[in-house]
Amino acid sequence: xxxxxxxxxxxxxxxxxxxxxxxxxxxxxxxxxxxxxxxxxxxxxxxxxxxxxxxxxxxxxxxxxxxxxxxxxxxxxxxxxxxxxxxxxxxxxxxxxxxxxxxxxxxxxxxxxxxxxxxxxxxxxxxxxxxxxxxxxxxxxxxxxxxxxxxxxxxxxxxxxxxxxxxxxxxxxxxxxxxxxxxxxxxxxxxxxxxxxxxxxxxxxxxxxxxxxxxxxxxxxxxxxxxxxxxxxxxxxxxxxxxxxxxxxxxxxxxxxxxxxxxxxxxxxxxxxxxxxxxxxxxxxxxxxxxxxxxxxxxxxxxxxxxxxxxxxxxxxxxxxxxxxxxxxxxxxxxxxxxxxxxxxxxxxxxxxxxxxxxxxxxxxxxxxxxxxxxxxxxxxxxxxxxxxxxxxxxxxxxxxxxxxxxxxxxxxxxxxxxxxxxxxxxxxxxxxxxxxxxxxxxxxxxxxxxxxxxxxxxxxxxxxxxxxxxxxxxxxxxxxxxxxxxxxxxxxxxxxxxxxxxxxxxxxxx
Amino acid sequence: xxxxxxxxxxxxxxxxxxxxxxxxxxxxxxxxxxxxxxxxxxxxxxxxxxxxxxxxxxxxxxxxxxxxxxxxxxxxxxxxxxxxxxxxxxxxxxxxxxxxxxxxxxxxxxxxxxxxxxxxxxxxxxxxxxxxxxxxxxxxxxxxxxxxxxxxxxxxxxxxxxxxxxxxxxxxxxxxxxxxxxxxxxxxxxxxxxxxxxxxx
Numbered sequence: 001x002x003x004x005x006x007x008x009x010x011x012x013x014x015x016x017x018x019x020x021x022x023x024x025x026x027x028x029x030x031x032x033x034x035x036x037x038x039x040x041x042x043x044x045x046x047x048x049x050x051x052x053x054x055x056x057x058x059x060x061x062x063x064x065x066x067x068x069x070x071x072x073x074x075x076x077x078x079x080x081x082x083x084x085x086x087x088x089x090x091x092x093x094x095x096x097x098x099x100x101x102x103x104x105x106x107x108x109x110x111x112x113x114x115x116x117x118x119x120x121x122x123x124x125x126x127x128x129x130x131x132x133x134x135x136x137x138x139x140x141x142x143x144x145x146x147x148x149x150x151x152x153x154x155x156x157x158x159x160x161x162x163x164x165x166x167x168x169x170x171x172x173x174x175x176x177x178x179x180x181x182x183x184x185x186x187x188x189x190x191x192x193x194x195x196x197x198x199x200x201x202x203x204x205x206x207x208x209x210x211x212x213x214x215x216x217x218x219x220x221x222x223x224x225x226x227x228x229x230x231x232x233x234x235x236x237x238x239x240x241x242x243x244x245x246x247x248x249x250x251x252x253x254x255x256x257x258x259x260x261x262x263x264x265x266x267x268x269x270x271x272x273x274x275x276x277x278x279x280x281x282x283x284x285x286x287x288x289x290x291x292x293x294x295x296x297x298x299x300x301x302x303x304x305x306x307x308x309x310x311x312x313x314x315x316x317x318x319x320x321x322x323x324x325x326x327x328x329x330x331x332x333x334x335x336x337x338x339x340x341x342x343x344x345x346x347x348x349x350x351x352x353x354x355x356x357x358x359x360x361x362x363x364x365x366x367x368x369x370x371x372x373x374x375x376x377x378x379x380x381x382x383x384x385x386x387x388x389x390x391x392x393x394x395x396x397x398x399x400x401x402x403x404x405x406x407x408x409x410x411x412x413x414x415x416x417x418x419x420x421x422x423x424x425x426x427x428x429x430x431x432x433x434x435x436x437x438x439x440x441x442x443x444x445x446x447x448x449x450x451x452x453x454x455x456x457x458x459x460x461x462x463x464x465x466x467x468x469x470x471x472x473x474x475x476x477x478x479x480x481x482x483x484x485x486x487x488x489x490x491x492x493x494x495x496x497x498x499x500x501x502x503x504x505x506x507x508x509x510x511x
Numbered sequence: 512x513x514x515x516x517x518x519x520x521x522x523x524x525x526x527x528x529x530x531x532x533x534x535x536x537x538x539x540x541x542x543x544x545x546x547x548x549x550x551x552x553x554x555x556x557x558x559x560x561x562x563x564x565x566x567x568x569x570x571x572x573x574x575x576x577x578x579x580x581x582x583x584x585x586x587x588x589x590x591x592x593x594x595x596x597x598x599x600x601x602x603x604x605x606x607x608x609x610x611x612x613x614x615x616x617x618x619x620x621x622x623x624x625x626x627x628x629x630x631x632x633x634x635x636x637x638x639x640x641x642x643x644x645x646x647x648x649x650x651x652x653x654x655x656x657x658x659x660x661x662x663x664x665x666x667x668x669x670x671x672x673x674x675x676x677x678x679x680x681x682x683x684x685x686x687x688x689x690x691x692x693x694x695x696x697x698x699x700x701x702x703x704x705x706x707x708x709x710x711x712x
Contacts, residue, residue: 020681027630027680153639160673167677176581177535179589182596191589199581202574213665220650220668223643224661227650227707239657307568333662339567349572356575363582 013170021167028161029371032154034396035140036161037368039154041400042137043207044361047346047354050101052130054472058464060114061122063097066104068270071096071285072263073119078106079263081113081121082291094285096270098302100347108290129408132418138215141419145218152215158208165197172198186377193370196363203360210344217337240334242314242325248294250323251316258318265297268319273299276321283310303328307339307348369397388434391441395433398445399426401487402452405480409452412459439498447491454484520559521576527552528580536588553577629685637693638679642672644699651703 046052054062066074075094082089089108097104104115105125114125139147166172176198179191197204221240225233238244257264266285273282280301288296297319300310312325324330327338342348346357376390403425407418433441457477460468469477530549557573564572646668653660675692682688 017681020683021677024677024680028676156642156669156672157676159669160676163673164677164681174535177532177585177588179585180592181589182593195582195585199578199585203578206571209666209669212669216665216668219643220646220661220665223647223664224650224657227647227703228657228661230707236661240661305564305568307565307571331656331658331662333656333659337662337665343571348568349575353572353575356579360578 013167018168018170021164025161025164025168026375028157028164029368030375032157032161033368033372035154036158037365037397038140038400039137039151040361040368041365042133042404043211044358044365045404046134046137047357047361048476049130049134049345051472051476052133053101053127054103054470055460055476056127056129057114057125058468058470058473059123060103060105060125061116062102062470063104063117064102066097066115066117066119068267068274069261070115070117070119071104071270072261072267074104074106074113074115074121075266075287076262077115077119077121078108078113079291081111082108085110087111089290090288092287092290094287096282096285098281098283100283129411129418132407132411132422133404136422138211141423148215149218150215152212152217152219155208155210155212155215159205159212162197162201162204162208166201169194169198186374186381189370189373189377193367193374196367196370200360200363200367203357204364207344207361207364210340213337213340214344240337242312244289244294244296247314247323248289248296251296251314253316255318265315265317265319269297269299269315269321272315272319272321273301273313277301277313279304280311280313286312298325307342308335309338309341309347311338369393387438391433391436391438392430394438394441394445395436396426396430398441398449399429399433402449403429405449405452405456409455409459412456412463443491443494443498445491446487446494450484450487450489450491453480453487456480457484516559516562517572520556520573523552523556524573524576525556525580527554527556528577528584532584626683626685629689630680633679633685633689633692634676637689637696638672638675641675641692641696641699642668644696644703645671647703648699651706 054060071094075092078092078094082092087108087110089110092106092108095101095103095105095107103125104117104119106113106115107125112124112126114122116122135141135147138151140150141147142150169175175194177195179195181188181191183191217240221233221236224236224239225231229235229239238246257268259268261267269285270282273280280303282299283302284300286296286298286300288298297315299313299315301313302310306328308327311328314322314324316322326334328335346353372393376386376393379385403422406425407416407421410416410421411418433445436444457480460473460477464473527549530545530552534545534549556576557570560573561569646664649664649667650660653663655663679685679688679692
């Protein structure tokens with residue numbers, strides 16, 4: 001598009017370097033496309049995890065604010081419940097009402113309990129489906145410790161894909177707006193891939209690097225133990241997250257709380273936080289080493305002007321504010337690590353930022369699919385097409401949203417565990433797709449994904465009835481409905497165009 | 512007041528992207544002034560987002576609008592190309608030519624199995640090893656507090672991993688890159704081991 005007579009802004013990139021980076025990008029992209037697509041698609045949708053939790057449990061009371069006394073009563077109930085059931089959780093988390101999650105929830109290893117504005121028990125509060133989605137995104141449903149590290153490594157590899165892809169585009173700025181949609185399958189896919197990648201590059205780099213940082217923090221601690229602390233990994237943990245023994249000893253010095261009400265320490269802590277940090281509302285509370293003499297109370301409080309998720313305020317045994325972990329004002333490294341979640345999940349600017357993250361995340365998923373499409377189109381143009389791989393890939397791409405929706409619907413209707421349904425279904429669809437001609441998949445796949453998505457709000461209504469149409473429930477169900485309509489229209493359109501001469505030619509090119 | 516300024520900032524950023532688009536559409540005959548003005552609008556439009564929040568939060572918010580605006584402004588060219596392809600037979604021929612432009616399949620050159628083996632060995636073993644060794648070296652020798660060394664070592668790991676992986680996969684001689692990387696990993700890892708333990712197990 002440029003005149004060509006003008007001198008370029010920076011030196012010409014050697015063609016051998018570009019060729020090498022293209023090769024690296026291709027090798028890496030083709031190896032990782034499927035798993036990257038899974039992680040990116042689920043991540044894009046999981047931006048709304050808070051809304052999904054509210055949709056999934058529509059009968060849990062919604063609360064804009066809970067008094068310290070109500071929180072104290074809720075904790076007292078949970079303490080008695082835990083003692084009754086014989087559970088022995090190490091940590092118990094109290095999610096206090098906030099604009100992001102207007103509910104009072106107590107969560108520990110074995111159970112999730114929901115409470116009303118008075119702190120009285122209101123029923124179970126577990127979010128199986130939301131966890132199914134988020135755990136697929138951050139651990140691929142593998143055991144947490146392993147899955148988190150693997151996803152961290154995938155984050156590094158996504159950074160490599162972004163950087164290598166950018167190096168492979170020496171005309172990045174010159175072609176910034178070039179989009180040749182009518183110039184054949186391969187060129188149109190190349191342009192869509194490149195434009196989405198270039199304009200979304202800052203977002204892609206940020207989500208990849210932040211995801212990698214969160215996933216690889218355990219590696220950093222594992223290495224720091226022998227390198228920095230003579231093999232003492234506990235000291236490495238203590239450096240980053242505080243020394244539990246020293247903190248417990250310090251907390252004990254304050255003695256008992258003055259009041260006799262239930263969980264007086266927690267009530268006093270919340271009151272003290274509100275008084276001493278009025279601009280930092282509580283988001284969650286952690287009771288670590290729960291039920292022991294060294295039980296520690298800390299409150300994660302929001303800092304709306306910052307990118308950090310929370311600052312962790314520690315409280316003594318009388319509920320007095322003892323110290324802060326330093327995520328808001330401590331070492332730069334701590335502040336950077338504490339900022340990773342919000343920047344990764346788009347939780348820093350309300351619904352507008354979340355919608356932008358959804359769009360850019362879906363764009364990144366689309367980049368994964370078009371990357372493989374480009375390779376397939378090039379192979380077909382060379383006369384070495386892979387129709388079986390192409391059909392399997394198409395089946396996998398459309399089968400992923402279809403199976404996410406189907407697994408969720410089956411759980412919603414009959415409480416069938418979603419993980420095996422999803423993985424067995426996706427594997428079957430992807431392998432079964434090998435034998436289905438691309439011309440058929442071209443319209444059947446989006447249509448099936450659309451119908452499966454349509455079933456989800458219907459299943460939600462069937463399970464919870466019209467009363468479940470709370471604000472969050474209605475918004476999420478309408479969103480599923482809109483997504484289903486788009487997919488069904490796409491499938492029908494593809495079916496109709498496959499009957500026209502142009503459509504037949506297109507389908508022929510695709511196959 | 513902040514919201515109004517931020518809205519003005521977003522509009523300014525979108526206008527900056529639009530100027531870049533116009534500069535691109537006129538095939539750069541509009542000169543460097545328009546280009547500079549476009550970038551200036553984008554940068555100045557960021558400023559209102561810094562009001563009342565920390566720099567990192569402001570930057571995160573201010574970076575979103577240009578990305579979305581740029582994607583939207585790619586659409587006109589795409590739609591115009593689609594329309595011209597629909598009514599223009601030569602364009603269809605161009606389509607066919609475009610799709611056929613890929614070079615014919617070449618038989619694998621000698622040694623491709625060895626190169627691929629080197630790429631797999633390098634990617635799965637040697638590159639992670641040099642990245643972890645670099646992380647350890649940073650933790651052991653970089654200046655700063657314990658917290659900062661441990662925290663920023665994650666970024667060192669990431670940067671070294673990405674650089675080494677791209678170097679390996681882009682290389683026409685991956686065995687050589689694998690060997691060099693393995694040597695660096697051994698030297699770094701050995702150095703760290705000797706420095707931290709005095710060489711005793």
